[in-house]
Structures are given as structure tokens and as C-alpha cells.
Amino acid sequence: MPWSDLEDEIDRWTKAANVALRILFPSERRLCDRVFFGFSSAADLSFMEVCRGSMIQLLSFADAIAIGSRAPERLFKVLDVFETLRDLMPEFEAVFSDQYCVFLRNEAITIWKRLGESIKGIFMELENLIRRDPAKSAVPGGGLHPITRYVMNYLRAACRSRQTLEQVFEEIMAPPSGGDRSLPSSPLSVQMAWIMELLESNLESKSKIYRDVALSSVFLMNNGRYIVQKVEDNELGSLLGDDWIRKRKVKVKQHHGSYHRSSxxxxxxxxxxxxxxxxxxxxxxxxxxxxxxxxxxxxxxxxxxxxxxxxxxxxxxxxxxxxxxxxxxxxxxxxxxxxxxxxxxxxxxxxxxxxxxxxxxxxxxxxxxxxxxxxxxx
Known part of the structure; x- marks a missing residue:
């Protein structure tokens, strides 16, 4: 299915899952308990038989999203599915609490965790995208490189879901080899710092395309200034920390000095x-x-x-x-x-x-x- 169509389907799925878990299934649960009053086992079995097909259909859609493509542009809709399942967990616990329905509850938890792994995989794919972005041709005039704009706007948008991402990356993560050990050590901040390190390394490689050393410095100045501006005064800056921002401002000044020396x-x-x-x-x-x-x-x-x-x-x-x-x-x-x-x-x-x-x-x-x-x- 084309991604644009799938985005619409995710919106429909989100509404359907909320209606099903918050209204329809609880109503069905009450009806089964009333019809089979005094026969709890029969009530539980009947409820499972009535709701199983619909619930499996809803969960299968979420699972398909979890195991689908991990292209970076899919992050935000995958986050929507992840957050929907997370927010509905109390309803899963309440509605599917009996022995016949426990497999549905467990399946929901499994798929929810799988969605978290998919989100991590999307960030890995973003890292690969940065690594693979070739240093073939120079941006005219030493201006902003498209990869800089893409990554910075992407991370700013992603950090609007900071609470969810913190939950996804909550496992203990060591800083990547050679990383800046002075950075904040929360798992998400380490992830963001690592992506920024990859981007900066990529830009350094691209700067070497310019034969004029002064123009190379202008390129690094432009992109460095843009990075600082996109980091300051938002959640991304909070994750990376003031010390990280200060060091990048110093780098911009160093490129300015290099420009003067070579020109x-x-x-x-x-x-x-x-x-x-x-x-x-x-x-x-x-x-x-x-x-x-x-x-x-x-x-x-x-x-x-x-x-x-x-x-x-x-x-x-x-x-x-x-x-x-x-x-x-x-x-x-x-x-x-x-x-x-x-x-x-x-x-x-x-x-x-x-x-x-x-x-x-x-x-x-x-x-x-x-x-x-x-x-x-x-």
C-alpha cells in the first residue's frame, strides 16, 4: 500500500481502536456479564468469542505497521500507533482480564514493544541515511546542504514527542565509541548526540569538496550556524545540553577565523x-x-x-x-x-x-x- 494511503488508514485505525477499547468492548463485556449472570466462565468465553476476531484484526494492523518499512519519514505515524496502544493499555487490562482473553492482552503488549523496536530501527535508518549521503557535488556558494536542513527539521519534529521517545529508548545505552562523554547521559540524549555527531562528520567530509579553503570554511559556518539555531530554545536543545550548544558556537567562530586566515x-x-x-x-x-x-x-x-x-x-x-x-x-x-x-x-x-x-x-x-x-x- 502506498505510504500516503497507509497514513490515512492509520488515522482510521486510531479512531477505531479507541472506539473499540473504550466503548464497544466494555459494552459487550457488560452485556455478556448480564446475560450469563452467575456463570462467569460462560460469560468470559462468550465475550472472547464475540470480540476475538475484531481485536485480532486491530492488532494485526498495528503489527503490520511495526514490521513494515523503517524509512525515516514513517516515524511520526508509527509513533501515533505506539502511543495509541500505550494509552489503551489500561483498557486492555480491564476488558481482557479473564483467562480466555489473556492471550489478546499479551499480544497487545508484544506488538506495542515491537512498535518500540520499529521506532529504534527508524532512527538507525536515519543514521544510515546520513552515512550514505554522498559527497559528490558542492552546494553553490557554500550554502546550506539539504542533508543539514532535513536532519535538523526531522529531529526538531521528532522531539515534540520527547516523552514517548524517552520511553522507547529507556534501556541503558552506552555512548557510542568516540562520542562526547560530557553529554547528558539519558538514552534519548545519547541517541540524539550520536546522530548529530554523524551529521557533523558528514558535513566535514562534504566541506573537502571545495578547493577554496575559505569557501570550505563558509560552508561549515553556514551549516554550523543553522544547526545551532535549530537546536536552541526547544526540546532538542534541552536533550543535547547547554555545553553542547556552546561548543558548536565556538566551532562556528573557529570556521570564521579560518575563513579570514585563508582569504x-x-x-x-x-x-x-x-x-x-x-x-x-x-x-x-x-x-x-x-x-x-x-x-x-x-x-x-x-x-x-x-x-x-x-x-x-x-x-x-x-x-x-x-x-x-x-x-x-x-x-x-x-x-x-x-x-x-x-x-x-x-x-x-x-x-x-x-x-x-x-x-x-x-x-x-x-x-x-x-x-x-x-x-x-x-
């Missing part, structure tokens, strides 16, 4: 001069050559990075400010020394940018191109 620091380095250099006879020509080199590096860097993307507006502004604070003082100082040359007149034509024009070009960075953000940031 703008090289542009700024062209402008650096020492006093001995200025005192030499060839200072005028050397300054002119450095200015020409700076213009070339700056133009190439701006042209390239104007097509890169920073999806988060605040991060984008922080990036531009850091570039301005790194570059403009060095450029202003260089121009001051350049203007002190005696033969400035014949070299002034090489000054392509004023300080204000330099800042205006920087403001045009990270605009991206169509599709650079890797799709919607939601």
Missing part, C-alpha cells in the same frame, strides 16, 4: 610595510607595485565572494564588519604612506579605491546566486 589576511598582507622598506631608494616603485597587487587581489576576492552566500543575516553582517575592521585600517595606513611619497603625482592614478569605496565593495559580498543557499533555510 582576507592574504589581501591585508600585501599592504604591510616596514620602515627599512620605505627608506630604500626604490620605495616609490615598490609602493606602486604593492598597490597594483592589492587592487588585483581585492578585485578577485570580491568578484569571487560576491557569489558566496551567508544565509543568516546576522552572521552575514558580522562577517562584513570583521572584514572591514581587518582591512580598512591597513589600507588607510598604506594610503597615508603612499601619499607621503615625493613623486605621488605620477603614481596617484594607481589608487583605484578610496576607503569608502572599499567598504562599499565589501557590502556587496555574500549576495549569492540563484540556488546558492541550498534552497529554503527553514
Amino acid at each position: 582576507w589576511n592574504k589581501v591585508v598582507a600585501v599592504l604591510k610595510l616596514d620602515n627599512n622598506y620605505l627608506a630604500s631608494n626604490g620605495a616609490s616603485k615598490a609602493l606602486k607595485d604593492k598597490l597594483k597587487s592589492f587592487n588585483t587581489y581585492f578585485d578577485e576576492t570580491c568578484k569571487t565572494q560576491s557569489n558566496w552566500v551567508i544565509f543568516d543575516e546576522q552572521l552575514r553582517e558580522e562577517m562584513k564588519i570583521s572584514i572591514v575592521e581587518n582591512l580598512l585600517p591597513a589600507y588607510r595606513s598604506f594610503l597615508g604612506k603612499f601619499h607621503n611619497l615625493q613623486d605621488i603625482g605620477k603614481h596617484e592614478k594607481h589608487i583605484r579605491y578610496s576607503v569608502e569605496e572599499l567598504q562599499a565593495r565589501i557590502d556587496e559580498l555574500f549576495q549569492g546566486s540563484a540556488g546558492s543557499a541550498g534552497g529554503s533555510r527553514k
Whole structure:
């Protein structure tokens, strides 16, 4: 059956199971007790014969869901079936309490546990999906990768059923080998932390596709920032803990630093001069050559990075400010020394940018191109 049709069937099953266990079977139980008043064994046997077929049909549907596909997108409906059976357990205990019906009650418990195993299996399949996601082509402009959006939105949605998932993962689980031992140690938090570790490892592999180290850092910055935003202020963040979030924020800052070292620091380095250099006879020509080199590096860097993307507006502004604070003082100082040359007149034509024009070009960075953000940031 197509999954879309099966989703509708699960909704119908949920309503039917509640009506059967809360209304129809209790009514049938009372009727059997009244008809066979004084003959409890006959009442029990009659009730079992009347209800067995319908109950087995309801349980068989739940069992089919439990043993069906463990594709990640099925989690939420499997949770619905699991929660329905769990919430109806008191009714199972009350209605099917006699010796003839005990097998139905036991079967319900078995299938309920099987549904729990199916939920665990779905999370294992999510892990496999992350592991198998290939690092074939780079996201244009170093934007958000689809696997990041998918996993983070999936986990946020899953954590809305935190209480149920805690129940499913309640067995003692050791942290995966190599995992962060400082993480909260509840079974569900360990599971979530392990999935996040797989995702981060996958993104690290994908970042190596970019030949430009600076662009690789932008990619990791974008995806790292998105992960932090999706974790904060919700159940997922509560499970992973404040220390986990803090460490990921530090990582984003580290990628920011790597971006500068591999990009703008090289542009700024062209402008650096020492006093001995200025005192030499060839200072005028050397300054002119450095200015020409700076213009070339700056133009190439701006042209390239104007097509890169920073999806988060605040991060984008922080990036531009850091570039301005790194570059403009060095450029202003260089121009001051350049203007002190005696033969400035014949070299002034090489000054392509004023300080204000330099800042205006920087403001045009990270605009991206169509599709650079890797799709919607939601």
C-alpha cells in the first residue's frame, strides 16, 4: 500500500481502536456479564468469542505497521500507533482480564514493544541515511546542504514527542565509541548526540569538496550556524545540553577565523610595510607595485565572494564588519604612506579605491546566486 494511503488508514485505525477499547468492548463485556449472570466462565468465553476476531484484526494492523518499512519519514505515524496502544493499555487490562482473553492482552503488549523496536530501527535508518549521503557535488556558494536542513527539521519534529521517545529508548545505552562523554547521559540524549555527531562528520567530509579553503570554511559556518539555531530554545536543545550548544558556537567562530586566515589576511598582507622598506631608494616603485597587487587581489576576492552566500543575516553582517575592521585600517595606513611619497603625482592614478569605496565593495559580498543557499533555510 502506498505510504500516503497507509497514513490515512492509520488515522482510521486510531479512531477505531479507541472506539473499540473504550466503548464497544466494555459494552459487550457488560452485556455478556448480564446475560450469563452467575456463570462467569460462560460469560468470559462468550465475550472472547464475540470480540476475538475484531481485536485480532486491530492488532494485526498495528503489527503490520511495526514490521513494515523503517524509512525515516514513517516515524511520526508509527509513533501515533505506539502511543495509541500505550494509552489503551489500561483498557486492555480491564476488558481482557479473564483467562480466555489473556492471550489478546499479551499480544497487545508484544506488538506495542515491537512498535518500540520499529521506532529504534527508524532512527538507525536515519543514521544510515546520513552515512550514505554522498559527497559528490558542492552546494553553490557554500550554502546550506539539504542533508543539514532535513536532519535538523526531522529531529526538531521528532522531539515534540520527547516523552514517548524517552520511553522507547529507556534501556541503558552506552555512548557510542568516540562520542562526547560530557553529554547528558539519558538514552534519548545519547541517541540524539550520536546522530548529530554523524551529521557533523558528514558535513566535514562534504566541506573537502571545495578547493577554496575559505569557501570550505563558509560552508561549515553556514551549516554550523543553522544547526545551532535549530537546536536552541526547544526540546532538542534541552536533550543535547547547554555545553553542547556552546561548543558548536565556538566551532562556528573557529570556521570564521579560518575563513579570514585563508582569504582576507592574504589581501591585508600585501599592504604591510616596514620602515627599512620605505627608506630604500626604490620605495616609490615598490609602493606602486604593492598597490597594483592589492587592487588585483581585492578585485578577485570580491568578484569571487560576491557569489558566496551567508544565509543568516546576522552572521552575514558580522562577517562584513570583521572584514572591514581587518582591512580598512591597513589600507588607510598604506594610503597615508603612499601619499607621503615625493613623486605621488605620477603614481596617484594607481589608487583605484578610496576607503569608502572599499567598504562599499565589501557590502556587496555574500549576495549569492540563484540556488546558492541550498534552497529554503527553514
